[in-house]
Amino acid sequence: MLSTSLRVLPDAFGALAIAAAFAFLLTAPDSAIANGYQSPTGPRPVEFLINSQWQTGLHLVDSSTESLIMAKDGWLHTVDANKRTENMRPTSERYQPASAMQMRNQLRAEFGRDFDVVATQNFLVVQPRGRGNRWPDMFENSHRAFVEFMTKRGVRVRKGRFPMVAVVLPDARAMYAELDRLKIDVSRVAGIYANRCNRVLTHDGGRLSDIAATVRHEAAHQSAFNSGVHSRVNDTPSWITEGIGQMFEPESLAGGIVGSTHRIADRMNQESIRHLRNTLSLNRSDDMVRWVERLVDGDDAFRDQSSVHTAYAVSWAMMFYLAERDHTAFADVLHFTATRPPFENYRRGQRRIDFERIMGIDTVTFANRLTRYLNELP
Template sequence: MAAAILCTGLLHNEAGGEPVTPASPERSQHLVSSKTLAPSIRPGLVEFRIGNKWQSGLHLIESQDESLVIGRDGWLHTISRTEKSESMRSVTGKFLPTTSVELRNQLRAEFGREFEVIATQNFLVVQPRGRGSRWPKMFEQCHRSFVNYMERRGVKVREGRFPMVAVVLPDARAMYDEIARLGIDVSRVAGLYANKCNRVMTHDGGALSSIAATVRHEAAHQSAFNCGVHSRVNDTPSWVTEGIGQMFEPTAMSSGRSGTRLVERVNKDSVRQLRETIDMDDPAEVARWVDRMIRSDDLFRNPTTIHTAYALAWSMMFYLAERDTDAFADILNFTATRPPFETYRSGQRMIDFERVVGSDVRDFSNRLTRFVADLPAK
């Protein structure tokens, strides 16, 4: 299982593994508090100061305490109310995201001569010199497979406005140092996607096979947030975001054909986890787990249930993707367009789920139980 999505990102319409213990999803740690959110503003061009450096960006959201701004490079920043008069000013002009050439030069300066920056159609991949084309090809293929899979199922996919960045560090220690440099608190991961800076990070210190599933999981998060499949500032349920990540862990899901047979698309680790922790012959027990999953993200925050939460999230999204594509597309299209920073309360989550899926939890769980029963675990 992979690391959680960390940090928050931007409004989707403005933005253009290794067997480890995953961190719990932290999308609730918004950059701007939902309790103090002011009425929506029309995004406007601003100049803002971070440290001693001024840069241009878009002012996205205003609250009583702070403002959320996105820079030309896709990074998100908060400007507190007390600093706003001295650190942010409105300007005229058009917002122009950083070009691939500009960002490539910035990455070269940021990581130094021991690294190279390889450009693909959709990525800038930072990696230690001499690693060849293995990583760039992997990230590019993951993204193309993701887009193909989503479009074939009616999910709205758009082209992102910012170049996607993937950073491959030479070993695990270097990766943790880089994660710490960015102010991210996480441990025991093979990789992660931090959507505050819109980067996937992993390391090249072990066999590729041991971390490939995590990389595919995190690359799916990055593709989802850059293509508008998820919004990067609203409260999307973890079973939706992490279910998608789990779906793309199998090798076949990044093969270019997204797996020609259903058996190739099955996350067998998730199937085994479900059968070990939930009585899948008891639809009532499955329904209790599904009900709890829909109503809140608590299962992802509890160390005793987190692995089962990832597996159950996978099964729910995989079932919809394979057996009810209309509901699969509707779930993603609906959650991607919810208002930014609006708390998604338990009751409303359930109402929306039953409306979109077209059945209650008991009926859905019965169908899910029969579907999982026929899936291979080996």
């Protein structure tokens, strides 16, 4: 099932500038956040006017047209450069992320009486009234399985400073109306993860089995970006982010079945492996070499409708192979991409150099081994 994981960005800012907010909150010491971060070159507390109300936030970066600010609930807002004087002002108020209770009250006010806001250890789940614990359990179990999976493979996992928010609308029409309200332009999706509001959005208008894989994919993105497995201050290759999302689509993985004693078929993304077997010639590695090199070098395949499904499937295969056969390289590639210098464009040639250094082999050898591994799978 093809998923959509949106980085919803104000036009004047690149993904790296937007991402600084979340990375700051993940990595800054508690004292820096509690006391206000006053570095002249870093985020600093301001008051800003949004929806006719003054709020306190972190002023992250300016462009020639806008200023980017993170509110206490983790949302990202912009102030027009021509209105900075009247709509943004310095403050001595300390910046503290909103508490779970504050965010829960905000969500209740935002969605009204027709929705419950259910709190779990790591989530606030907005859902139509009377839905019980099905959705909260899915999100919470998916996150816990994600943390367990990564930890067992030596990946560093941090605890985010904001509760993660998942919004379940009553049906697809209501979901698209909410996406329109948030100015997110997508179609034909069962759910998305949008980083501007740091929320997963989906709907409850059909059989859960029909959309569950997409929800688990998007929940994995949310877990990864909120736990520091992926960084929001740098340019992470899409084969890594989408490969992780694809890995957690199977119910067994998201449900916590991650040990080596379980059948590998339970951990496989069956849709991805079927697509590869139907699309690529796996009895020789030429096709895989071309795809591995295309994904390692850039992200264009994910923007091309004629190649996007194969891009997702090959990304799954690459990350699944590393997770199953080479835990060290799996952890190393995630650690490296999460700690690259911020605000730096990840150039095509450098991506190839870094990949081959981390893997200890060139892309052709990697693709050959990957092809043999896929042929061994049940």
